[in-house]
Amino acid sequence: MKVITANRLLDGEVVWLGPDGKWVEVVGDARVFEEASELQQVLQSETVSEERQEVVGVYEIEVAYKDGRLTPTRLREAIRALGPTTHPYLGKQARPESPAA
Amino acid sequence: MYRYDEFDQEFVNERVAQFKDQVRRRLSGDLTEEQFKPLRLMNGLYLQLHAYMLRVAIPYGTLNARQMRKLAHIARSYDRGYGHFTTRQNIQFNWPTLADTPKILEELAEVQMHAIQTSGNCIRNVTSDQFAGAADDEFADPRVYAEILRQWSSLHPEFLFLPRKFKIAITGAPQDRAAVQVHDIGLQLTQNAQGEVGFVVFVGGGLGRTPMVGRKVRDFLPEKDLLSYCEAILRVYNRYGRRDNKYKARIKILMHETGLDALKQEIETEFEAVKHTFLDLPREEVERINAYFAPPAFETLPAVSENFEAEKRATPVFADFVHRNLNGHKAPGYASLTISLKPIGGAPGDASDEQMEVIADLAERFGHDEIRVSHEQNLVLPHVKLDDLPTVFKILQANGLATPNAGLVTDMIACPGMDYCALANARSIPIAQEISQRFHDIKRQQDVGDLKIKISGCINACGHHHVGHIGILGVDRKGEEFYQITLGGSADQNTSIGKIIGRGFPANEIADAVETVVEAYLQNRVGPEETFIETYRRVGDAPFKEALYGTV
Ligand code: SF4
Numbered sequence: 001m002k003v004i005t006a007n008r009l010l011d012g013e014v015v016w017l018g019p020d021g022k023w024v025e026v027v028g029d030a031r032v033f034e035e036a037s038e039l040q041q042v043l044q045s046e047t048v049s050e051e052r053q054e055v056v057g058v059y060e061i062e063v064a065y066k067d068g069r070l071t072p073t074r075l076r077e078a079i080r081a082l083g084p085t086t087h088p089y090l091g092k093q094a095r096p097e098s099p100a101a
Numbered sequence: 102m103y104r105y106d107e108f109d110q111e112f113v114n115e116r117v118a119q120f121k122d123q124v125r126r127r128l129s130g131d132l133t134e135e136q137f138k139p140l141r142l143m144n145g146l147y148l149q150l151h152a153y154m155l156r157v158a159i160p161y162g163t164l165n166a167r168q169m170r171k172l173a174h175i176a177r178s179y180d181r182g183y184g185h186f187t188t189r190q191n192i193q194f195n196w197p198t199l200a201d202t203p204k205i206l207e208e209l210a211e212v213q214m215h216a217i218q219t220s221g222n223c224i225r226n227v228t229s230d231q232f233a234g235a236a237d238d239e240f241a242d243p244r245v246y247a248e249i250l251r252q253w254s255s256l257h258p259e260f261l262f263l264p265r266k267f268k269i270a271i272t273g274a275p276q277d278r279a280a281v282q283v284h285d286i287g288l289q290l291t292q293n294a295q296g297e298v299g300f301v302v303f304v305g306g307g308l309g310r311t312p313m314v315g316r317k318v319r320d321f322l323p324e325k326d327l328l329s330y331c332e333a334i335l336r337v338y339n340r341y342g343r344r345d346n347k348y349k350a351r352i353k354i355l356m357h358e359t360g361l362d363a364l365k366q367e368i369e370t371e372f373e374a375v376k377h378t379f380l381d382l383p384r385e386e387v388e389r390i391n392a393y394f395a396p397p398a399f400e401t402l403p404a405v406s407e408n409f410e411a412e413k414r415a416t417p418v419f420a421d422f423v424h425r426n427l428n429g430h431k432a433p434g435y436a437s438l439t440i441s442l443k444p445i446g447g448a449p450g451d452a453s454d455e456q457m458e459v460i461a462d463l464a465e466r467f468g469h470d471e472i473r474v475s476h477e478q479n480l481v482l483p484h485v486k487l488d489d490l491p492t493v494f495k496i497l498q499a500n501g502l503a504t505p506n507a508g509l510v511t512d513m514i515a516c517p518g519m520d521y522c523a524l525a526n527a528r529s530i531p532i533a534q535e536i537s538q539r540f541h542d543i544k545r546q547q548d549v550g551d552l553k554i555k556i557s558g559c560i561n562a563c564g565h566h567h568v569g570h571i572g573i574l575g576v577d578r579k580g581e582e583f584y585q586i587t588l589g590g591s592a593d594q595n596t597s598i599g600k601i602i603g604r605g606f607p608a609n610e611i612a613d614a615v616e617t618v619v620e621a622y623l624q625n626r627v628g629p630e631e632t633f634i635e636t637y638r639r640v641g642d643a644p645f646k647e648a649l650y651g652t653v
Contacts, residue, residue, distance in 0.1 A: 010128070011198035012152035053130045056148065074580060076519055080150050084520035086448050086530045090181055090196075091151050 001063050002039050003030040003070075004048060005080070006055035014080045014092070015055060021047045023055055026097065027081040028070045032063065103160075103248050103393045105213045113210045116217060120144045121203035128200070145216025146202055149521050155194045155202060156219040157209060161229040161247040161271075162190035162474040166461040169472055171212045173457035179205050184457070186442060186450040188514055188565055189268075190228050190474045191219060195521055217255070222263045224254035224335070228270045230278045231475035234394055235437045235483040237429035241290045241298060243273035245390050246327060249382065253328050260335050264342030265350035267335070268307075271300075280476060280592035282306045282315040283568055285352045286334060291321065298324045304334060304364070305356030308562035312598045313353040316361045318368060324387065326372075329380040333372035337364070397469035397484060402434025406487035412494075419494050421543055422505040427490075434487055438468075440480040440497060441504040441512060445541045448530045449515040450478030459500045467493050476565075477553075478514055479507065509546040510554060510619065511537045514565055518558030518575060519582075525558035527575025527582035527608070532556055535612040540619075549619055552633045555590070568592035570634045571618055572599045573611065584611040588618065588645055589637045602642055603650050614649060621648035 004017040015023035016030035024030060033039040039060060042048060048058045062073045072078045083091015105113070120140070127137040141147075145156040157172070164172075172192055176184045179201045180194045187193055197205055209215055218225055227247040234242040250269060254260065260267070270284040281287030287303035300322045306315025322330050334352075341359070343349045356364055413420040428437040440460060443449050452460075460480055464472045467489045468482035475481055485493060497503040506512045513536065516522065518529030533556055540546050555569030559576075566572035572587035583605045590599030606614045619633075625644050626636045637645070 007148055007152075009134075010200055012148055014151060050134050051130070053128065056134045075582065076150070076525070079519060083151060084530075085528065086520050086534065 002033045002060045003027065003063050003072075004033075004039070004043065004058060005030075005061050005077070006048070006058040009053055009056055017042070017048060025092065027063070027072065030063075030070065032070065033060075103163075103244075103390070110210075110213070113213070113215050113217075116144070116215065117203065117206045117210050120206060124199060124203050139221070141199075141202075142220040143217070144202075144206065145219040146197075146199070147220065147523075149195070149517075149523050150519075151521065152196045153199055153202070154521070155197045155205060155216060156187075157192050157194070157214060157216050158219050158226045159190050159192060159214075159474050160251055161227055161233065161244050162231055162476070163233075163244060164472040164474065165470050166465040166472070168212045168214055169457050169461040169464065171208060171214070173454040173461065175205055175208060176454040176457065183451050183453045185448075185517065186452065186474050186478050186480070188476045188478060188516070188563060189219075189226060190231075190476055191226060192474070193517075195517075221261075222265050222267075223261050224257070224263075224267045224269065227251055227254070228268070228279055228284075228476060230272045230274060231439075231473040231477075231479075231481045232278065232428050232437045232483060233273060233473075234396060235428075235430050235435075236274050236276075237431050238276050239274040239431065240292065241273045242391075242394050243271040243279070243288075243290055245387060245394050246288065246290070246300075247271050248390050248393070249327065249387070250331065253331070253380075259339065263335070263339055264344045265347070267338070267352070269331075275594065277592075277594040277596075278475075280565070280568065280596070282596035283308055283312070283565075283592055284315065285338075286331060287315045288327075293321050300324075300327065302330065304368070305353040306596070307351050307353040308565060308567050309351070310348055310560050310562075311351075311354065311357075312562070312567040313357065314596045314598060315353075316356055318361075318365050325382045325384070326376065327382050329375040329378065330368075330372055332380055333368050333375050336371050336375070337367045341367070396432075397471075399432035399435060399484070400486070402432070402486065402488070404433040406434060406490075409487040409490055412491040416491075418498075418503075418505070419491065421547070422494055422503055423490060424547075425505050425509060426507040430484065432484075435484055436487055436490070438482045438485045438490070438493065439475070439507040440482065440502050441506050442479050443506060443512050443537065444501055444504045445511060445537050446534050447537070449513055449533050452480070456500055456502055459496065459502065463493055463496060477512065479512070505543060506546060508551050508553070510540045510549050510552045511546060513537065513554040513556060514569070515556040516558050516564035518556075518564075522558060524561060525575065526560075526577040527558050527584065529556045529558040529564055529573075529575060532573060532575070532584065532608070532611055536615050539612050539616055548629070549623070550629065550632055552619070552622075553591075554615065565592065566590070567598050568596065569599060570637070571615060573615070576605065578605070582608045584608065584614075586611075586614060586618070586649075588642055589634070591634055600642060603646055617648050618645055621645050 018024040082093040271288040272279040289301040302319040303315030473481040515529040515533035519525035557564035568590040585605040587599030
């Protein structure tokens with residue numbers, strides 16, 4: 001299972017590609033790709049193009065359902081999804097809508 | 102302190118205006134990310150895991166109160182209320198937006214600061230001894246030469262696109278607190294038999310993937326030849342440094358592959374050609390820059406302060422604090438004070454905006470308006486009267502800044518690691534925090550004595566792990582954080598690269614392993630007067646290996 005991630009150009013915010021082609025701020029809202037071919041198609045499409053001046057550094061990551069929640073499997077990506085583990089009051093984890101908050 | 106002349110100020114202002122325009126063009130789509138990335142890096146703006154990161158240069162780690170207040174203001178207004186002081190004597194802000202960055206740079210320019218040459222393959226911010234201009238063992242103030250080098254290297258047209266980044270460090274004291282032997286060029290101020298000022302010159306030191314101790318290329322370089330000799334080194338490097346392989350591009354590899362004698366010969370030949378050109382450093386120029394660094398007007402004081410001694414007797418926590426956090430000063434009745442940014446369980450090198458304000462106030466009231474950043478990620482008030490220390494201590498204490506651990510086991514260096522850094526393999530800060538908790542008891546720390554633990558989250562070694570008495574390197578083992586221990590590293594006048602002691606440890610075992618190493622030291626030392634590194638050098642790694650892995 002994969003999702004597509006990037007950083008938002010304007011503020012560097014970590015984002016994932018949502019189901020409607022918009023970038024979302026919570027990994028749980030991301031569009032999940034089960035098929036490699038589908039993923040590749042989107043990765044090469046205009047939707048995720050850096051030329052749209054929305055995001056930079058687009059790539060795919062592995063995710064899995066953990067306790068019913070969509071979670072990146074690698075620690076690095078889990079940290080991107082939440083914020084620094086050393087500052088729990090900073091980053092996405094500190095936001096009211098965050099499951100970790 | 103050095104103040105910009107008109108040229109400096111105009112130049113920095115122009116660069117800010119230029120970057121403002123570049124950001125505008127990036128946001129409007131006129132510049133692609135590919136075109137823009139090198140431009141933002143040239144202005145110290147990186148993209149990290151969670152956000153952009155702005156690295157601001159603090160030349161040779163010297164700041165005044167106004168500049169510190171500006172950093173506090175930036176932390177508060179554009180960031181999340183804190184900044185991170187680094188081993189390069191810089192400060193990093195972890196959360197600025199791209200849109201805000203031109204404004205931040207404008208604000209920095211108001212106090213003569215910038216983020217130029219904090220990234221890219223150029224000559225980086227020159228680093229120095231945090232006690233420069235104050236230490237009682239100092240021979241001459243190294244910042245004068247650091248400033249001369251800064252002016253020479255800033256935007257030197259020939260050296261903006263070197264094979265790789267290039268770092269220079271300089272110390273003015275025999276006790277090397279600037280780690281000069283692990284820099285591309287390391288300079289140690291000295292004096293010849295005739296009493297003339299000059300430098301011992303080391304070339305080709307560095308950490309990272311291939312750690313190397315700098316090789317001595319000159320026992321005595323006369324002061325006037327400083328720039329021409331550095332110019333010669335840089336030219337040779339620019340000509341022969343390997344541009345084909347990023348991992349082999351630093352001058353340390355050139356030194357290693359060419360050999361000391363051959364490279365020295367190349368440098369000397371080039372130096373003959375450069376010598377006596379406009380780069381000759383006239384004594385008047387040194388004097389002119391010297392004037393900027395003139396020591397403040399110190400009062401004539403007795404060497405012993407009654408007030409200070411009485412407070413020491415009356416207040417044990419004060420006695421603990423001054424026992425570790427003071428450094429001898431050249432003026433009687435004064436000391437240099439280390440303000441540790443390593444509270445127990447804290448993130449090494451982080452300071453909140455309020456703490457920065459407090460330190461700015463203290464510098465103004467009690468410290469001749471001077472603040473330093475040490476490469477060990479602490480702050481320093483270089484000139485404080487012993488008489489004033491009880492008051493200063495109370496203020497520090499009230500603001501969580503009176504940790505009495507300078508140079509002790511909890512005074513660790515740790516890079517940002519995987520909590521922030523896009524290049525990391527493992528986290529550094531939580532490891533430092535756990536070790537710090539383990540050794541929280543100050544009596545235990547004092548018993549262990551001088552011990553430097555240095556932690557990096559990847560082989561780039563921003564946390565200087567190779568030169569930690571105990572070094573910790575985070576690696577990725579099949580997707581798990583894993584930590585390698587090196588022992589016996591040191592970054593002072595007896596620089597050595599630590600040796601990997603054996604197999605690494607997972608995150609939940611690394612603090613135990615460090616404790617085991619410390620216990621092995623305590624058991625093997627001759628007595629409390631023998632420090633960790635001395636014991637290690639005497640007994641070798643066998644007792645530590647055995648303590649960690651059992652008899653093999
Ligand atoms: S050592 Fe590695 S992980 Fe640590 S700050 Fe440097 S690049 Fe990042």
